[in-house]
Amino acid sequence: MAQNGNARRILLGSVAALVVVAGAGGLAVRSMLDPDSLRTRVIAAIEKQTGRQARLGALEVHILPSPSLSVRDVGLSDMAGGAYADMLTADQLQASIGVMGLVHHELRLDGVRLTHPVLHLERTEAGEANWRLAPAGAQATARPDATTRQAASDWKVQVGSVRVSNADLDWDDRLSGSRGKVVLDHVNLAGVDGAQPQLDVAGHNDGGSFTLTGHTGAINLASTARSGWPVALKAAFVSGGQPVGQLAVDGTVADLDHMKGYNIKLDGNVASLKAVESLLPGRSLPDVRRLSFRANVVDGSAAGSAGSTPLLNSVHLDTGAVDAGAYLSGLTLQGLSIDAPGPKDTVSIRSQGQWQGQALKLSGTLGSLQQVDAAVMSHLADPLPLSLDLSGDPGSLRVAGTLGGGHAVVNIDAAASTLALPGGGVIDHLAASTHLVSEDNGAHFQLSDIMVKSTQVSLTGSLDLSMHGGTGGVPLASGALAASWLNVDALMGSATGTKADAKSVSAPPQPATSDDSLPFDRLRKMDADLRLSADQMEFEGDEYHNALTHVSLRGGRLVVDPLQAQGTGRSVSGQFVVDASGSVPTVSGTIGTLVLPAAWVESRAGLSSLVQGALQVVGTVHTQGSTRTELRNGMTGHMGVSMVNGTISGGALGEMLGDAARGTLGSGPIPLRCFGIHMSMANGQANVDTIGMQTSALTVTGHGTVGMVSQALDLRLVPQVMISGTGASVPLRVGGTLTAPRPKMDAGSDGRYAIGLLLGGASSNTVADPCPAALKAAREGQAGPPPAAAAPTAEGGRNADVNKLVEKARASPDVKKVGNLLKGLGILK
Structure with missing residues (x-):
């Protein structure tokens, strides 16, 4: 009985001791989880670990069913000189608390849940990133006193896992030239403080959506120094509700901030690069369909150098259709293949497609992948062997040898x-x-x-x-x-x-440019x-x-x-x-004989297409100036222009002789037997001393002036129109401009019009042939081909005044034709 009593006393004492210890422990835990005290410790710990100012609203601690905390209005300041006041903000943070770590001044947060966080990421041209944190003394929000601040800064915050929903992420990476924003529908991070954190991310923007899964090496936001930091990630992309591609990345990176020291294997396929472009704001991608690729990319830059040098250790690329019109107009490819299994292997290229509707095929080789890398990075300062064969409907082209280097x-x-x-x-x-x-x-x-x-x-x-x-x-x-x-x-x-x-009708003239320079x-x-x-x-x-x-x-x-x-x-x-x-530029020339296409000359002068054929130009010209206007105003010298056996536009000639004459001459091209004009230039004006022209139905002679800049006309012309041996002539005075002539009848000094009528009759009267005199003057004595045929004749024609001309017109069997001619020339109404 005595032994049983002793056992009962020992048991009761043990229970009492446990109650005392538990009570003391509970009081200690409750003391350490005091919300105000814990908030001070968390802020101090974050600021010490990140070197940034932290902002936490009112903090609540929950003991049951397990220790946890929640806090509203969370913020972490941006780096010095950053674009935002806060790099990270969130409406609310919730997490479980590891109680045992509190004993060691460590606040371990598991199952961290952030509600609607907003994250701004930046990287400068020099590679300075705002996600890179620099542990330092607290940057301080105010503290009750220095003793409390120092005690709190001895604490450490550890994160085990994170769950995020409805996050806004934007980035401005000036090092790579990339910027944009996405909504992260969810982010699940497990083992954040471990050696192999796991990622599960889903997000979208206006162009489509994506997922990202995989793992990396240990996360240390306070250090850029890594030795073979592993990366194993898979991404998938959706645009327009349809899958458009996926990419796997597997390898190591030494310096993620500056993208240096990497050795990465890429394996991906894309249904359409243009579809992926919608997910990459600001990026312009070529129009490539059914792209698949595998590559091993390494950083070939020297240690300590600025920037990285991407080199290919292997590459395999196959595509479907490629619209290459942006690089060569009219070029499309049905497929493109590039292969190099290793850095010392030859790069082979194969492609087929069409250029401006004609089939093409390309095959060939470049040097080794190492040689291609070196040639590209040195801008062809290093040599690159090549052998390319292009064949197809247009023909074939072969290029073989060595490009680049000191001697290609x-x-x-x-x-x-x-x-x-x-x-x-x-x-x-x-x-x-x-x-x-x-x-x-x-x-x-x-x-x-x-x-x-x-x-x-x-x-x-x-x-x-x-x-x-x-x-x-x-x-x-x-x-x-x-x-x-x-x-x-x-x-x-x-x-x-x-x-x-x-x-045939010559092409319409090119419009005169508005730029006078x-x-x-x-x-x-x-x-x-x-x-x-x-x-x-x-x-x-x-x-x-x-x-x-x-x-x-x-x-x-x-x-x-x-x-x-x-x-x-x-x-x-x-x-x-x-x-x-x-x-001040000067232009001069001495032309014994120069032959130019009439259409080319007229298009450069901004004139309507009047004649077609070979223009023979002779003369001496000098001018100076920086603009077309200055050159025309300053032109001096003399020039003759002639043509034989060409064509002339009936419509344009009708404009010169009068709108009504167009009905007689027609609007199409008329065979031109000869044309000759000679002029001298000075003071912005061409003084035309000779004009001569003959077609099968029309002879024109005359003289006058033309403004070199204004193109103002003051011409005196004598046209003679012949149809079936019947003809008429009347002097005209043409004003207006070259592009808008205004013809009218020209009276002599006595006020009378020297109108002539040529009717069938005596064979002694002929229309004078203007070609010999006009060509002689226009060619300034130089040789040239003769006109093809003799001048047309009219039997029995003679000059008459208006009354006699009308009488003969009425008596003529061709009265209707003559009447039309006279109306065309404006003689009869």
């Missing part, structure tokens, strides 16, 4: 059955080749053994480009090209002159010394031989001398100088 050598071969040129020109049965040599790291290029053979051209030669060989270090182009045969008409797409169809400054940006020759040449329907020109450009002074060729019935010769070396 490339052979180029091309062939095409038919190749369309800009402007409507064409090349048939083309075979071309050249040998390209680049020296001094691209400062000097040589194209030697140039050979081009086709139906339209056959030439050989060489060209040389020195990037700093000209005046003041500008580029210098020099060389010589010699053609045994050159069809300029076919290459330019023109078909004028004697071989043109009289029914001229690009004389371009002449100072490059020097040239080029010799061009052609044994035989076709131009504007005529054939020439022994064509030669020398183009010299030095210090802004362009000289074309000589310019010569031997043609049928005329010799082309002349020389031109455009001197832009001084403050």
